[in-house]
Amino acid sequence: MTAPLPEPIPRPEGELERLEDVWRTPRGWRFLTSVNNTSIGLLYIGTALLFFVLAGILGLLIRTQLALPDNGFLSPGTYNQVFTMHGTVMMFLFAIPVVEAIAVYLLPNMLGARDLPFPRLSAYAYWAYAIGGLAFFCTLFVGLAPDGGWFMYPPLTGTKYSPGLNADFWLLGIGFIEISAIAGAIELIIGILFTRAPGMTLGRMPVYAWAMLVVAVMIVFAFPAVIAGTGLLELERAFDWPFFIAERGGDPLLWQHLFWFFGHPEVYIIFLPAAGMVSTMVPTIAGTSLVGRRAVIAALVGVGVFSFGLWAHHMFTAGLGVLEMSFVSAASMAVAVPTAIQVFAWICTLWKGRVQRGAPTLFLLGFMFIFVMGGLTGVMVAVIPFDWQVHDTYFIVAHFHYVLIGGMVFPVFAAMYYWIPLINGNRLSESWAKWVFWLMFGGFNVAFFPMHITGLLGMPRRVYTYAPDLGWNGLNLLSTVGAFVFAAGVVLFALDTVRTLKRKTQPVGNPWKASTLEWLTSEAYGNRSIPRVNSSNPLWDQPTLSQEVDEGRHYLPQTATGHRETIATSPVGAEPRYLLVLPGDSWLPLLAAAGTAGFFLLLTMKLNLLATLCGVTAVVGTLAWLWQSDRAVAQTEVDVGGGIVLPVGATGTASHSWWATIIMLVVDASIFASFAFAYLHVSMRLQVCPPPGSSLPPGEQAWLSAGLLSAGSVLVWLATRAIGKRRMPWLVLAALACALASFGVDLHGLRAADLAPSESAWGAAVATLAAYQGLHIVLLMILAPYLALRGWRGHLTARSRATLDNIALVWHYTTLQGIAWLSAVRLVPLLME
Amino acid sequence: MTNPNRASEHFFRRLLRAILPLLVWLLHFAFCYGLAAAQCSPGGLRAGGPDRMAMGAATVAALAILAWLVWRGRGVLGRPGEAGLWEWAAFLFAALSLVAVAWSSMGILLVAGCA
Numbered sequence: 001m002t003a004p005l006p007e008p009i010p011r012p013e014g015e016l017e018r019l020e021d022v023w024r025t026p027r028g029w030r031f032l033t034s035v036n037n038t039s040i041g042l043l044y045i046g047t048a049l050l051f052f053v054l055a056g057i058l059g060l061l062i063r064t065q066l067a068l069p070d071n072g073f074l075s076p077g078t079y080n081q082v083f084t085m086h087g088t089v090m091m092f093l094f095a096i097p098v099v100e101a102i103a104v105y106l107l108p109n110m111l112g113a114r115d116l117p118f119p120r121l122s123a124y125a126y127w128a129y130a131i132g133g134l135a136f137f138c139t140l141f142v143g144l145a146p147d148g149g150w151f152m153y154p155p156l157t158g159t160k161y162s163p164g165l166n167a168d169f170w171l172l173g174i175g176f177i178e179i180s181a182i183a184g185a186i187e188l189i190i191g192i193l194f195t196r197a198p199g200m201t202l203g204r205m206p207v208y209a210w211a212m213l214v215v216a217v218m219i220v221f222a223f224p225a226v227i228a229g230t231g232l233l234e235l236e237r238a239f240d241w242p243f244f245i246a247e248r249g250g251d252p253l254l255w256q257h258l259f260w261f262f263g264h265p266e267v268y269i270i271f272l273p274a275a276g277m278v279s280t281m282v283p284t285i286a287g288t289s290l291v292g293r294r295a296v297i298a299a300l301v302g303v304g305v306f307s308f309g310l311w312a313h314h315m316f317t318a319g320l321g322v323l324e325m326s327f328v329s330a331a332s333m334a335v336a337v338p339t340a341i342q343v344f345a346w347i348c349t350l351w352k353g354r355v356q357r358g359a360p361t362l363f364l365l366g367f368m369f370i371f372v373m374g375g376l377t378g379v380m381v382a383v384i385p386f387d388w389q390v391h392d393t394y395f396i397v398a399h400f401h402y403v404l405i406g407g408m409v410f411p412v413f414a415a416m417y418y419w420i421p422l423i424n425g426n427r428l429s430e431s432w433a434k435w436v437f438w439l440m441f442g443g444f445n446v447a448f449f450p451m452h453i454t455g456l457l458g459m460p461r462r463v464y465t466y467a468p469d470l471g472w473n474g475l476n477l478l479s480t481v482g483a484f485v486f487a488a489g490v491v492l493f494a495l496d497t498v499r500t501l502k503r504k505t506q507p508v509g510n511p512w513k514a515s516t517l518e519w520l521t522s523e524a525y526g527n528r529s530i531p532r533v534n535s536s537n538p539l540w541d542q543p544t545l546s547q548e549v550d551e552g553r554h555y556l557p558q559t560a561t562g563h564r565e566t567i568a569t570s571p572v573g574a575e576p577r578y579l580l581v582l583p584g585d586s587w588l589p590l591l592a593a594a595g596t597a598g599f600f601l602l603l604t605m606k607l608n609l610l611a612t613l614c615g616v617t618a619v620v621g622t623l624a625w626l627w628q629s630d631r632a633v634a635q636t637e638v639d640v641g642g643g644i645v646l647p648v649g650a651t652g653t654a655s656h657s658w659w660a661t662i663i664m665l666v667v668d669a670s671i672f673a674s675f676a677f678a679y680l681h682v683s684m685r686l687q688v689c690p691p692p693g694s695s696l697p698p699g700e701q702a703w704l705s706a707g708l709l710s711a712g713s714v715l716v717w718l719a720t721r722a723i724g725k726r727r728m729p730w731l732v733l734a735a736l737a738c739a740l741a742s743f744g745v746d747l748h749g750l751r752a753a754d755l756a757p758s759e760s761a762w763g764a765a766v767a768t769l770a771a772y773q774g775l776h777i778v779l780l781m782i783l784a785p786y787l788a789l790r791g792w793r794g795h796l797t798a799r800s801r802a803t804l805d806n807i808a809l810v811w812h813y814t815t816l817q818g819i820a821w822l823s824a825v826r827l828v829p830l831l832m833e
Numbered sequence: 834m835t836n837p838n839r840a841s842e843h844f845f846r847r848l849l850r851a852i853l854p855l856l857v858w859l860l861h862f863a864f865c866y867g868l869a870a871a872q873c874s875p876g877g878l879r880a881g882g883p884d885r886m887a888m889g890a891a892t893v894a895a896l897a898i899l900a901w902l903v904w905r906g907r908g909v910l911g912r913p914g915e916a917g918l919w920e921w922a923a924f925l926f927a928a929l930s931l932v933a934v935a936w937s938s939m940g941i942l943l944v945a946g947c948a
Contacts, residue, residue, distance in 0.1 A: 570842055
C-alpha cells in the first residue's frame with residue numbers, strides 16, 4: 001500500500017506566484033547580485049571552461065615551440081612562464097573549480113533541495129575565484145607570470161633565483177583561490193549532509209553526491225598543507241625567513257612535503273567527482289542500476305583515505321629514506337584496488353544493461369580507455385627503480401595527461417553532453433558530437449601517446465627546446481599535430497554549445513530516462529515541492545513522482561515564511577528536522593570577494609595603501625553581509641505537509657551553521673598542524689635544539705599566556721549563557737582583553753628571548769607559529785566588537801544566537817591553538833634531548 | 834529549538850565503526866613512515882637505521898585488528914542483498930586495509946638502514 005502524499009490538490013491560489021516572487025532571479029546588472037545556486041553554478045562552470053580554453057591555448061603554444069628542434073618561437077623566459085601558467089591554470093583555475101562548479105549547479109537539484117545552505121558563501125567563493133583568477137592570468141601579458149613550474153619548488157622559487165614578482169603572484173594569487181575552494185567544500189559537505197530530500201538516506205544518496213562528499217572532506221584536509229606551504233615561501237621571500245634555505249637550517253624538501261601532501265590528494269580531488277559523474281551516467285545509458293553500488297561508494301571513500309599516503313611518490317628522486325619510500329610505493333599500488341573496483345563496476349553495469357548510443361556514451365568509453373592506460377602507467381611509476389629512470393621526463397607528462405584528461409576532462413565532456421539539456425531543454429548535436437569525440441580522442445592519443453616514448457628516450461620535461469640529433473624530432477612533431485587536432489574538437493564543441501544555448505527554451509523532461517532527481521522539473525526555486533524519496537533510483541522506482549512534485553503534492557510547495565527556504569534533514573536517515581531559511585540576493589558577497597582579490601593581488605605588487613583599502617572593503621563587506629544573517633523570522637513553527645510541523649531554524653549542534661563553523665575550524669587546525677609539522681621538520685634537522693644562539697622564553701610566561709587564554713574562553717562561555725542580558729557584550733569585551741594580554745605576554749617573551757626569525761629556519765618556524773596565533777587574535781579583535789554591537793542592538797536572542805555560538809567556537813579554538821603552540825615549541829626540544 | 838521528533842542517529846558512532854579499518858591503516862602508515870623519517874634525520878638518528886622491531890610489532894598489531902574486523906564483518910557475504918551500506922563499507926574497508934597494511938609492510942622485511 002502506498003502512503004498518502006504529503007499535500008492535497010488543488011493547491012491554494014497565489015501559492016506558486018509567491019514562491020516564484022521570492023526566488024526570482026534578478027535581471028540586467030542586478031544579475032550580478034544573484035546568489036542562487038543555478039545562477040552561480042552556471043557562471044562558475046562558464047568561467048572554469050574559459051580557463052580551460054585559455055590554459056589550452058598555452059598548451060598549444062608549448063606544443064608549437066616543441067614541434068621542431070632548435071625552435072625560436074618562444075624565448076626561454078617566456079616558455080617558462082607559459083608552461084608554468086599552463087599547469088597552474090589547468091589545475092587551480094580549471095580542474096578544481098569546474099568540479100566544484102558542477103556540484104554547485106547540480107547537487108541541490110539532485111538532492112531535492114531548493115538551494116545550497118550558504119548561497120552567499122557560494123557567490124563569494126565564485127567571485128573571489130573569477131576576479132582573482134582573471135587578474136592572475138593577466139600577469140602573463142606583462143611578463144610577470146610565475147615561471148618556476150606549477151609546483152614551485154624552492155630554492156628555484158626563492159628570492160635568490162627568482163627575484164621578480166612572478167613567484168609572488170603564484171603564492172598570493174593561488175593561496176587565496178584555495179580559500180575559495182575550501183569555502184566551496186564546506187558548503188558542499190553541509191549541503192549534502194543537511195539538505196537532502198526527506199527519505200534520501202545515506203544509502204539511497206546518489207553516488208555523485210557521495211563522491212562530492214568524499215572530495216569535500218579531502219579538500220578540508222589536503223588544501224591546508226599547500227596554504228601553509230605558500231605562506232612559508234612567501235614569508236621567506238618577503239621577510240627572509242629561511243624555511244627552505246639549507247645554509248640557515250632550512251630544507252627545500254619541506255616545501256615538497258607540504259606541496260605534495262596537498263598535490264597528490266588533489267589528483268583524486270579532481271578524479272573522484274568525475275568518477276561520481278560516471279557512476280551516475282553509466283546506469284542511465286545502460287538502463288539498469290549500478291552494479292556493486294555499495295562497493296563503489298566504499299571504494300570512493302577508500303581512495304579518498306589512501307590518497308593521503310601517496311604524497312611522497314612525487315619525491316622518489318629527492319633523497320628520502322629507502323624504507324619510507326617503500327611504504328609510499330606500496331600504498332601507491334594499493335590505491336589501484338579501490339579504483340579498479342569502480343572501473344569493474346562500470347564495465348559490469350554496461351555489460352548488464354542495454355547501452356544507449358549517444359554522445360555521453362562515446363565520451364564515457366573514451367574516458368575508460370584513456371584513464372585505464374593512465375592508471376597502468378601510474379602503477380609503473382609507483383615502482384621506485386622505474387620512477388628513477390623516468391622521473392622528470394616526458395613519460396611523466398604522458399602519464400599525468402592520460403590520468404587527468406582521461407580521468408577528468410573526458411567525463412566532464414560526457415557530463416556536459418548529458419546535463420546541458422537541463423539549461424534550456426536542448427541537447428547538443430549528436431552528429432557534431434561524433435566529430436568532437438573522434439577529434440578529441442584521436443588528437444589526445446596522437447598527442448600524448450608518443451610522449452611515453454620521447455620520455456623513455458630521455459627527453460626531460462620543461463625544456464624549451466632540444467637538439468635535432470637526439471631522435472625526438474618526429475615524435476614531437478606528431479605530439480604537436482595531435483594537440484591541434486584535440487583543440488579542433490574543443491573548438492567544435494564550444495561552437496555547438498553556443499549554438500545550443502541560443503536555441504529557444506524547450507521543456508527539459510527526462511531525455512536520457514535517468515533515475516536521479518535533477519531531472520524533475522526545476523525552476524529558480526528548485527522543484528515545485530520537495531519530494532519524499534523511497535529508493536536510490538527515485539525516478540525509476542516512483543514513476544509518478546515527477547507529476548506529483550510538479551503538482552505541489554510533496555513537501556513545502558510554498559514559501560512558509562515569505563523568505564527563501566529549504567528543509568533541513570538529518571544526516572543519516574534524511575528525516576525532516578527544521579526549516580532552513582536562506583538569505584536572498586545581495587551585492588555584499590561580490591563586494592567582499594572583489595576586496596579580497598584586490599587585497600592579495602595589490603599586496604603582491606607592493607601597493608600597500610590600495611591593498612589595505614581593499615582589505616578593509618573585504619572585511620566591511622563580509623561583516624555587513626553577516627549583519628543581515630541570523631535574524632529570527634516571525635514564525636516559530638511551520639507545517640511543511642504530511643502533518644509534519646517543523647521549527648524554523650535551529651540552534652547549537654542541531655544547526656547547520658554550527659557544523660560549518662566546526663569544519664572551518666578543522667581547516668584552521670590543519671593549517672596550524674602544517675606549521676607545527678614545519679617546526680618539527682626543521683627541528684629534526686638540527687643536532688641540538690634550540691640551535692646554538694637561540695632560546696625560548698621561560699616556561700612561566702607560557703603558563704601565564706595559556707592561563708589568560710583560558711580565562712578568555714571561560715568569559716565567552718559565560719557570555720553564551722547570558723544571552724539577552726546586559727552583561728553579555730561586556731563579558732565578550734573582557735574576554736578580548738584576556739586574549740590580547742595573552743598575546744602581549746607571548747610577544748614580550750619572544751622579544752626577550754631575542755628570537756631572530758631571519759637567522760635560522762628554527763627561529764622562523766617558532767615565529768610562524770606565534771604569528772598564526774597572532775592572526776587569530778586579530779580575528780577576535782574584529783569579532784568581539786561585532787558581537788558586542790549585535791548584543792547592544794538586540795540582534796542576539798534565544799532564537800537567533802548562531803552568531804554568538806559560532807564565535808564562541810572560534811574563541812575556544814583560538815585558546816586551544818594557543819596552548820598547542822606554546823606546548824609544541826617546548827615539547828620538541830625536550831624530546832630531542 | 835529542537836524538533837520533538839528528533840531521534841539520535843548516532844552518526845559519528847556509525848561512521849567510526851565503518852571507517853575504523855581505514856583509520857588503522859592510516860595510523861599504521863603514519864607510525865611507520867614517521868618513525869623511519871625521524872630515525873633517519875640528524876635530530877633522531879639511530880645507529881643501524883630505523884627500529885624495524887617496533888614497526889614489525891605495530892604491523893602485527895594492525896594486521897591482527899584488521900583480520901578481526903574482516904572476521905567480524907564476514908556476515909555480509911552470506912546475505913549480499915540484505916546488508917546495509919554501513920555493514921558493506923565496514924567489511925570492504927577491513928579487507929582493503931588488511932591487504933594494504935600487509936602489502937606496504939613488505940619493506941620492513943626487506944629494507945634495513947636509511948640509505
